[in-house]
Amino acid sequence: MDRRSFIKLTAVTGTSAALASCGNPENQLIRFVPAEDIVPGIAVWKPGVCPLCQAGCGLTVRVMDADADVVRNGQAGLVRIAAAKKLEGASDHPVNHGGLCARGQAAIQITYHPDRITQPLKRSGDRGSGRFEAISWDDALGDLARRLDALETAGNQRAVAFLTRPGAGFRQTLIDQFVSRFGAPAPVAYELFGDDVQRQANALSFGRHQVQTLDLANTRYLLGFGADFLGTWNSPVAQGAGYGAMRQGRLGVRGVFVQVEARMSQTGANADEWVAARPGTEGVLALGLAHVMMAEKLVPDSAGRAGAIVAGWSDGLVDYAPDRVERSTGVPAARVERLAREFAATRPAAAIVGGPPLAHSNGLFTALAVNALNALVGSVDQPGGMSFMPQLDTVAAAGLTGSPARQTIERFAADALSGRPAPDVVFIDGVNPVFTAPPAWRVREALDQAAFVVSFGSFLDETSVLADLVLPDHSFLESWSEAVPEAGAGVAVASVAPPVMRPLYDTRATGDVLLDIGRRLRRPLELPWQTFDEMLAASFSALPSATADADAWTDAQAKGVWSGPLPPRLARQTGLASPARRTFSFEAPRFDGDAQQYPFHFLPYPSTAFLDGSLAHLPWLQEMPDPLTSAMWSSWIEINPATAARLRIGDGDVVEVASSQGALQAAAVITPGIAPDVVAMPMGQGHRTFTRYASGRGVNPIEIVAAVTEPATGALAWAATRVRVSRLGPPDSRLVRFAGGMREETEERR
Amino acid sequence: MTHPTGSRINNDLLRPLLLTSWRFYVLVAFFGAFVAAGLIAWLSQIFFGFGISGLRWPVYWGFYVTNFVFWIGISHAGTLISAILRLVNAGWRRPVTRCAEVITVFALLIGAMFPLIHLGRPWLAFWLFPYPSERLIWPNFRSPLVWDFFAINTYLTGSILFLFLPMIPDFAVVRDRATGLRRRVYRVLALGWRGTPKQWHRLETAMQIMAIAIIPVAVSVHTIVSFDFSMAPVPMWNTTIFGPYFVAGAIFSGIAGLLIAMAALRKFLHLEEYLHPVHFENLGKLLLVMALLWGYFVFNERLVTYYGNGPAEMAVFRQTQWQSFAPLHWTMVFLNFVLPLTLMGIRKFRTIAGCVIASIGVIVGMWLERFLIIVPALGHKYLPYSYGTYRPEPVEIVITIASFAAMSLLYVLFAKFIPIISIWELKAGEHPPAPDLVPPATEEHRLGDLRL
Amino acid sequence: MPRWGMAVDLDRCNGCAACVVACHAENNISTVGADEAARGRAKHWLRIERYWEGEFPDVRLTFRPVLCQHCDNAPCEPVCPTYASHHTEDGLNAQVYNRCIGTRYCANACPYNVRFFDFFNPSWDKPLHLQLNPDVSLREAGVMEKCTFCVQRIQAAGTQASAEEREVQDGEIQPACVQSCPSKALVFGDLDDPGSRVSQLSRSPRGSKLLEDVGTRPKITYLARQSQA
Ligand SMILES: Nc1nc2c(c(=O)[nH]1)N[C@H]1C(S)=C(S)[C@@H](COP(=O)(O)OP(=O)(O)OC[C@H]3O[C@@H](n4cnc5c(=O)[nH]c(N)nc54)[C@H](O)[C@@H]3O)O[C@H]1N2
Ligand code: SF4
Ligand code: SF4
Ligand code: SF4
Ligand code: SF4
Numbered sequence A: 001m002d003r004r005s006f007i008k009l010t011a012v013t014g015t016s017a018a019l020a021s022c023g024n025p026e027n028q029l030i031r032f033v034p035a036e037d038i039v040p041g042i043a044v045w046k047p048g049v050c051p052l053c054q055a056g057c058g059l060t061v062r063v064m065d066a067d068a069d070v071v072r073n074g075q076a077g078l079v080r081i082a083a084a085k086k087l088e089g090a091s092d093h094p095v096n097h098g099g100l101c102a103r104g105q106a107a108i109q110i111t112y113h114p115d116r117i118t119q120p121l122k123r124s125g126d127r128g129s130g131r132f133e134a135i136s137w138d139d140a141l142g143d144l145a146r147r148l149d150a151l152e153t154a155g156n157q158r159a160v161a162f163l164t165r166p167g168a169g170f171r172q173t174l175i176d177q178f179v180s181r182f183g184a185p186a187p188v189a190y191e192l193f194g195d196d197v198q199r200q201a202n203a204l205s206f207g208r209h210q211v212q213t214l215d216l217a218n219t220r221y222l223l224g225f226g227a228d229f230l231g232t233w234n235s236p237v238a239q240g241a242g243y244g245a246m247r248q249g250r251l252g253v254r255g256v257f258v259q260v261e262a263r264m265s266q267t268g269a270n271a272d273e274w275v276a277a278r279p280g281t282e283g284v285l286a287l288g289l290a291h292v293m294m295a296e297k298l299v300p301d302s303a304g305r306a307g308a309i310v311a312g313w314s315d316g317l318v319d320y321a322p323d324r325v326e327r328s329t330g331v332p333a334a335r336v337e338r339l340a341r342e343f344a345a346t347r348p349a350a351a352i353v354g355g356p357p358l359a360h361s362n363g364l365f366t367a368l369a370v371n372a373l374n375a376l377v378g379s380v381d382q383p384g385g386m387s388f389m390p391q392l393d394t395v396a397a398a399g400l401t402g403s404p405a406r407q408t409i410e411r412f413a414a415d416a417l418s419g420r421p422a423p424d425v426v427f428i429d430g431v432n433p434v435f436t437a438p439p440a441w442r443v444r445e446a447l448d449q450a451a452f453v454v455s456f457g458s459f460l461d462e463t464s465v466l467a468d469l470v471l472p473d474h475s476f477l478e479s480w481s482e483a484v485p486e487a488g489a490g491v492a493v494a495s496v497a498p499p500v501m502r503p504l505y506d507t508r509a510t511g512d513v514l515l516d517i518g519r520r521l522r523r524p525l526e527l528p529w530q531t532f533d534e535m536l537a538a539s540f541s542a543l544p545s546a547t548a549d550a551d552a553w554t555d556a557q558a559k560g561v562w563s564g565p566l567p568p569r570l571a572r573q574t575g576l577a578s579p580a581r582r583t584f585s586f587e588a589p590r591f592d593g594d595a596q597q598y599p600f601h602f603l604p605y606p607s608t609a610f611l612d613g614s615l616a617h618l619p620w621l622q623e624m625p626d627p628l629t630s631a632m633w634s635s636w637i638e639i640n641p642a643t644a645a646r647l648r649i650g651d652g653d654v655v656e657v658a659s660s661q662g663a664l665q666a667a668a669v670i671t672p673g674i675a676p677d678v679v680a681m682p683m684g685q686g687h688r689t690f691t692r693y694a695s696g697r698g699v700n701p702i703e704i705v706a707a708v709t710e711p712a713t714g715a716l717a718w719a720a721t722r723v724r725v726s727r728l729g730p731p732d733s734r735l736v737r738f739a740g741g742m743r744e745e746t747e748e749r750r
Numbered sequence B: 001m002t003h004p005t006g007s008r009i010n011n012d013l014l015r016p017l018l019l020t021s022w023r024f025y026v027l028v029a030f031f032g033a034f035v036a037a038g039l040i041a042w043l044s045q046i047f048f049g050f051g052i053s054g055l056r057w058p059v060y061w062g063f064y065v066t067n068f069v070f071w072i073g074i075s076h077a078g079t080l081i082s083a084i085l086r087l088v089n090a091g092w093r094r095p096v097t098r099c100a101e102v103i104t105v106f107a108l109l110i111g112a113m114f115p116l117i118h119l120g121r122p123w124l125a126f127w128l129f130p131y132p133s134e135r136l137i138w139p140n141f142r143s144p145l146v147w148d149f150f151a152i153n154t155y156l157t158g159s160i161l162f163l164f165l166p167m168i169p170d171f172a173v174v175r176d177r178a179t180g181l182r183r184r185v186y187r188v189l190a191l192g193w194r195g196t197p198k199q200w201h202r203l204e205t206a207m208q209i210m211a212i213a214i215i216p217v218a219v220s221v222h223t224i225v226s227f228d229f230s231m232a233p234v235p236m237w238n239t240t241i242f243g244p245y246f247v248a249g250a251i252f253s254g255i256a257g258l259l260i261a262m263a264a265l266r267k268f269l270h271l272e273e274y275l276h277p278v279h280f281e282n283l284g285k286l287l288l289v290m291a292l293l294w295g296y297f298v299f300n301e302r303l304v305t306y307y308g309n310g311p312a313e314m315a316v317f318r319q320t321q322w323q324s325f326a327p328l329h330w331t332m333v334f335l336n337f338v339l340p341l342t343l344m345g346i347r348k349f350r351t352i353a354g355c356v357i358a359s360i361g362v363i364v365g366m367w368l369e370r371f372l373i374i375v376p377a378l379g380h381k382y383l384p385y386s387y388g389t390y391r392p393e394p395v396e397i398v399i400t401i402a403s404f405a406a407m408s409l410l411y412v413l414f415a416k417f418i419p420i421i422s423i424w425e426l427k428a429g430e431h432p433p434a435p436d437l438v439p440p441a442t443e444e445h446r447l448g449d450l451r452l
Numbered sequence C: 001m002p003r004w005g006m007a008v009d010l011d012r013c014n015g016c017a018a019c020v021v022a023c024h025a026e027n028n029i030s031t032v033g034a035d036e037a038a039r040g041r042a043k044h045w046l047r048i049e050r051y052w053e054g055e056f057p058d059v060r061l062t063f064r065p066v067l068c069q070h071c072d073n074a075p076c077e078p079v080c081p082t083y084a085s086h087h088t089e090d091g092l093n094a095q096v097y098n099r100c101i102g103t104r105y106c107a108n109a110c111p112y113n114v115r116f117f118d119f120f121n122p123s124w125d126k127p128l129h130l131q132l133n134p135d136v137s138l139r140e141a142g143v144m145e146k147c148t149f150c151v152q153r154i155q156a157a158g159t160q161a162s163a164e165e166r167e168v169q170d171g172e173i174q175p176a177c178v179q180s181c182p183s184k185a186l187v188f189g190d191l192d193d194p195g196s197r198v199s200q201l202s203r204s205p206r207g208s209k210l211l212e213d214v215g216t217r218p219k220i221t222y223l224a225r226q227s228q229a
């Protein structure tokens, strides 16, 4: 081939290749002009706030360039954007001190989730069918405003319900204002693993309606009653930091940790001594310890009010002598005495209760008993003990007054089903009660009564899929984020951060949307801000500045957090109006299901990966091996080896767990860390619709939980269901585990 | 020992070259189909990713490495046996040597495929070779895999020479009888063989040298293959016994492979008059010796482990001895020890049928042995949390079957195109060479009576 | 030349697995999905090993984060035919993905089973790929991957320090797992600097090496969980 023909040939093939690629839209690569300034390859760090739990940890977000697929003017192409790359714990944040839990690490996958809702949606099929069609923001908000106006015209404002999660942040305050200015009933707050019982007990014992903060770093003896404080409860990163310091942060001093619980949690797995008390009797054990301490005069009685509200306290708790404690709790009397002496002899010491012990019908008593024990050893408001963190009053900071008490979801559902009032418009923000509430409450049926359901969700979960209108929120990285933690630090903390990156989609910040709706109404709600960040700016500007050269607002935005001493007028008043005059005594826990027919206690517990299931859509968390079982992507049920042997259940076998409410099937995990009469199952899986990663995977234990409640608070007693367990068949593919061996001995015996 | 002489040898042994029966095509199609299936399986593994195999953390070696060791082991049949028999000048070797040496070459070729099949990125396999690179990047000469490369290549080269040299006079026979294309092909292969005394002398000398040289090479090859395992700190791998243990096992399986091949040839090519029961009897005795030797090594290895009672080793030991791998382990012991001992140890069972049964047992047993060396150890390495296991997927099973089919196919093709029994050696056995070193075969090579 | 190492305080570690997810987020480790995970293809450069002792009710559990030990005498290195697994001057066991041809020999030789093979090309359902760390290369099917001690962070800190004409400070380099750990169970630093935190911790009487008797000379020191006698 000569040079000329070679060139010709090249030209021909080159042109045809170019033409071919033009004709094929997939091969087009259009690069749009970036809308933002970003230096490729150069990372910048911006503050953020972890949105995943009430702990409110501070983030440092690494932002770099990335190529995003976008559609501009109907043309698909690539554009360089400034994208969040990695979430780190903010190193100087007073709650998390640079740490972040596994869930916080995975939070970034919310922003980039492939199944995020990218624009407002209007229901187009039957309710719950999951069929939606696109709608513009203007039409959506206009339609919604018209519906609200119609209610207002009819004087039927009470037919609006707002379902949200509990909390005391600015978003919640805005929702409260929105609801109350419109004239609707107080918002319905629901969280499966909430702390209402704890708050109520603290209010009764200490006059503080708040979850306590633990000073673990300075504790020398920690007595835990079921609280998974290193995994899922309260402020796990702050508590993890304190725990590390408690163990090895002091020269020559190593804090002792004893955990009382019927199923070894991730937290209990770290205990020096693990005590399996019968479910629902943890309070008896606490008072048994108090009895020994008082009887042996190991500590001066400084319990005060916390002791006084426990029946029999002034008589030295004679009903809680060790032998009687043994009969009730199953913990040997000698062990009760030894623990009491150890606990009394070590200063500072602290007791902490949370999780399953409070999820019984007598949960309030259990919490009061542990509070009294804390008061007895003088650990309240002391270094190494428990205290109440000053908390910013967001209502006062925003220059408002009044915040309504929240309603329970059980009440909401009952009212809706009995038609007083029949809900007309229901807003849903950040909760998925169709998934997390027990079926007996009939939340789904209640929502079916509503004429119009509006969800602010970013994903079609079991509740949002029932919506008539979906108004997707920005992700936490795309919008102003804030948190006002209730616990976890020694000083008041308010986290706040500006958007880290531009929104990827046609979404809007829910705070802004509420303010917008407020303005669109025929009778506007007259909220004093145009946008949510104006509300934040106004509120933070009211705070005292931590640094001399910057105001509190500027400083907080730069750091991602405001913290410091609070002027009394801005501190949340957590006292109880009228302290209880009655005393509380032990009542045997009430369980659903007959002990003969349903011999096992059923313990659904918050999973390390998914908490109550709201994070099951994140692939990193799905593939994270569970710390105790190494299970990934699955559901399982934990059974004691002796029980398993009796029921002829082998590791991995498929078993059926049945309660009075129904039955479900899961793979058995045989584990020594659970009492023989208890079976446990993590929450999180069993979603019917919750993105490609979570849908149709595993089972949801709440489906067989009975609607037993703690009477004083109405909180669900989620550990009060009894079940029976039977083997269905040999192991199948439903249980996926990362590791082969559970333990060396088991391997050897096999 | 009697077998046909003179022109009957030519007639009998050249018959397959000249007459093609339908059975040949059936066999080629049958084995070829399996080989094609294996190729498709391999291509799909390359295309879809290694994930279609059954390998999983932490058992990253499975069927492919088993097959690698197995086929390299089989390769010890031929050359080693033939070389030893040549050196001791065992007369009964003559009809056996070539079909043994062929096994070596083919088994090596097949065995050497497996490291490639097993690579995560086989298209970069040449990075294992010390090719001249302008970036001056060399392979890591400390890696046993690189030693494998050298060892196998050396053995392959040696074996091909060892096989080829004594074929030259036979090529000349065919050349002289053939016409057309065939004649041209065999002329090239015959390398100008004229049968002059000088050529005979050189051939004999070369064979003598090769026979001496190939023995240490063969021993070293399987020793080095054993180093793939024994150099790694894996419980039950990191042991000094692996070198001789592997070599013994290789010879053991090699003899079994040879016995099966001989029986098949005898039956299909009607070589009853060349491959006598005594050949089987003798090789059977050798099989018996190797079974005893194998048993000795296994006993040694197991006893030392058990007595030493190291926790990591015992985890693997328990797996093979009485836990999940026990059925395979005891099958292996039966097939490699009990069965050959019974069949070959008792004279009345040492028949051709007995030899074949024992050999099939040994082939299966030795394959299992390699599998049981690799998989339980990798699945039970030190940290119990990371214990795991392995189950093959169809791609691995298909490729494994294809490797056996490939062996059969190559054998069929070889027997079709090249006299599977060395014609001149057979004749030389009839007439011991005269002192003037003129082999009587010379005459035969001149006076052909076959018309091609 | 520094010699990078780590100390893991088992008395601080509580098994929360934050480090596990942090490593995924930092190092572009792809999730494989439920089906592949069931087939043993999940990749966790760092895992929390969990061992039970005793029977109910006297059970005790120990968590142990296990990652590449960056052995000074690393068995994974000599066996690698292409030098993909090799030792760097600053003591890392480095893995050159481009050089790896996928023999998986190194994974056999590693006594800790911390090397993970890529059975398929990694994939991210868009736009999850926007999260990928541009400082860490993606691994194609057929190569071996493992903990790098977050070498990209080591490099970045070194570059930063030399730009500022100073030495890298102790504690300046934090691998992703170290950074995320709430209870500060992980400490990273230069073992050749006797004053560094990691050196001090490595000399602790509580310290031991994992599988020390195998002779790998690991650079991770585990500080024993103490028990209350
Ligand atoms: N059309 C066009 N031509 C160009 C240029 C251009 O911009 N446009 N740029 C020019 C410039 S600046 C340069 S530097 C050259 C670069 O040209 P080349 O040096 O050819 O660069 P690459 O194609 O990047 O890499 C060469 C090969 O190395 C392989 N490789 C990767 N790692 C290893 C290893 O460890 N060992 C071995 N043996 N191989 C490895 C890769 O798989 C690849 O196949 O191209 C020049 N040519
Ligand atoms: S504890 Fe809660 S707020 Fe903190 S990182 Fe974890 S999920 Fe986020
Ligand atoms: S993050 Fe820290 S405490 Fe949590 S598992 Fe990892 S090493 Fe242990
Ligand atoms: S731990 Fe394993 S992978 Fe890491 S250096 Fe040691 S042998 Fe190599
Ligand atoms: S898998 Fe890669 S790194 Fe490991 S030994 Fe083979 S080539 Fe080397």
Ligand code: SF4
Binding pocket: C022, C023, C024, C026, C027, C045, C046, C067, C068, C146, C147, C148, C149, C150, C151, C175, C176, C177, C178
């Ligand atoms: S040092 Fe980096 S690569 Fe290694 S385990 Fe930690 S995060 Fe993963």
